[in-house]
Amino acid sequence: xxxxxxxxxxxxxxxxxxxxxxxxxxxxxxxxxxxxxxxxxxxxxxxxxxxxxxxxxxxxxxxxxxxxxxxxxxxxxxxxxxxxxxxxxxxxxxxxxxxxxxxxxxxxxxxxxxxxx
Numbered sequence: 001x002x003x004x005x006x007x008x009x010x011x012x013x014x015x016x017x018x019x020x021x022x023x024x025x026x027x028x029x030x031x032x033x034x035x036x037x038x039x040x041x042x043x044x045x046x047x048x049x050x051x052x053x054x055x056x057x058x059x060x061x062x063x064x065x066x067x068x069x070x071x072x073x074x075x076x077x078x079x080x081x082x083x084x085x086x087x088x089x090x091x092x093x094x095x096x097x098x099x100x101x102x103x104x105x106x107x108x109x110x111x112x113x114x115x116x117x
């Protein structure tokens with residue numbers, strides 16, 4: 001889902017709805033590369049380069065939060081990288097992709113196939 005950013009000049013936040021309760025939803029957050037603690041520090045063991053990750057890339061995190069239904073802006077789709085590439089010429093603004101998960105506690109990226117949460 002797309003959720004309102006705290007700063008109206010920022011792009012919307014992206015989250016996966018885990019559970020719905022009354023007027024709230026429990027969400028699992030996606031992070032943009034620049035929103036992680038890794039930005040400008042490390043890119044898979046090397047100097048972080050902004051071109052390591054695509055403009056539409058997101059990292060599914062182990063960060064969960066309750067959010068008000070009023071924060072929801074609309075739907076989006078987070079594809080695997082392979083699925084996203086197959087959409088060439090048919091992508092919309094609400095299409096994203098994810099190749100990694102981001103551990104907010106260990107501050108590291110995990111290849112999706114190696115994630116255990």
